Amino acid sequence: MALWMEAQQDELWESDEQALSLMSAALYASSKVGNVTFAATLLDLMQKRGKPLNVIDWNQGIDACAVAGEAGAESFLFDNMIKAGVKPNIISFALLVGAHSGKPVARISEAARRLNDHDILPDSAFFEELVCAIFGARQLKMNTMIRAEDTIAVVRDASVSRRAEAWRVIQEAKAKGLHLSSLVQLFEASLQKVAEFPTI
Known part of the structure; x- marks a missing residue:
């Protein structure tokens, strides 16, 4: 997070291409540690900087939910992916299910x-x-x-x-x-x- 804060003060942040590369790297990192809030923020920032989110981007956000075990946030991200016209893949559904780990069987x-x-x-x-x-x-x-x-x-x-x-x-x-x-x-x-x- 310290690197993330520092990068936003750097001149590279002025370039959409470089900023989006940084955001993609940060999204990957946040998915691996289960930082759901940061992942959701990054997806929003990426869209605002002009990147059409693809299934890999959305999956990383859902993966953060699965790592954190937060069922609820993943449904929000999954539904937004569908609304954006992005077709989910089998990984999307595996992560969706993984975010429900230990939750009631019906869910x-x-x-x-x-x-x-x-x-x-x-x-x-x-x-x-x-x-x-x-x-x-x-x-x-x-x-x-x-x-x-x-x-x-x-x-x-x-x-x-x-x-x-x-x-x-x-x-x-x-x-x-x-x-x-x-x-x-x-x-x-x-x-x-x-x-x-x-x-x-």
């Missing part, structure tokens, strides 16, 4: 269903985000050394309704012929072990 399912309104087919990464959101375990996606013990602990602590919905989603992904990510495979095995879902 997560509603966010996931929005994908159907845009004729976009879900992929393996989307289903991974969805399963993690159902369990409120988005942080596991960031861990490169996931163990079965980690997913077993999450499943053991989850409510019956979350377990059932996660199982339904996993079986839907398999029915679509999608390859399950390693993390989703661990969740499936954990559901079978902890909640005694049938081995298929």
Whole structure:
């Protein structure tokens, strides 16, 4: 933020092209640390400086919401993207679902269903985000050394309704012929072990 404040005092700020480059870099950074307010401010500033926002710009704003776990702000950004005539992609929906991590199952399912309104087919990464959101375990996606013990602990602590919905989603992904990510495979095995879902 200190660099951001300093840059605005620099002569480069007078150039729209240079200022927009700086704002794009700041937007990326804010998305990675979950600074939703700053991301939203940057999107607004970029538009005011004449940049037509694209799906990558909007996705970074939604990503900030997902990192922060702030469901509500992401819907505002997503709806504004649609109003601006920007077509969302599968990443948009994965991030939309991710921002609902740990929220009530009905809200997560509603966010996931929005994908159907845009004729976009879900992929393996989307289903991974969805399963993690159902369990409120988005942080596991960031861990490169996931163990079965980690997913077993999450499943053991989850409510019956979350377990059932996660199982339904996993079986839907398999029915679509999608390859399950390693993390989703661990969740499936954990559901079978902890909640005694049938081995298929």
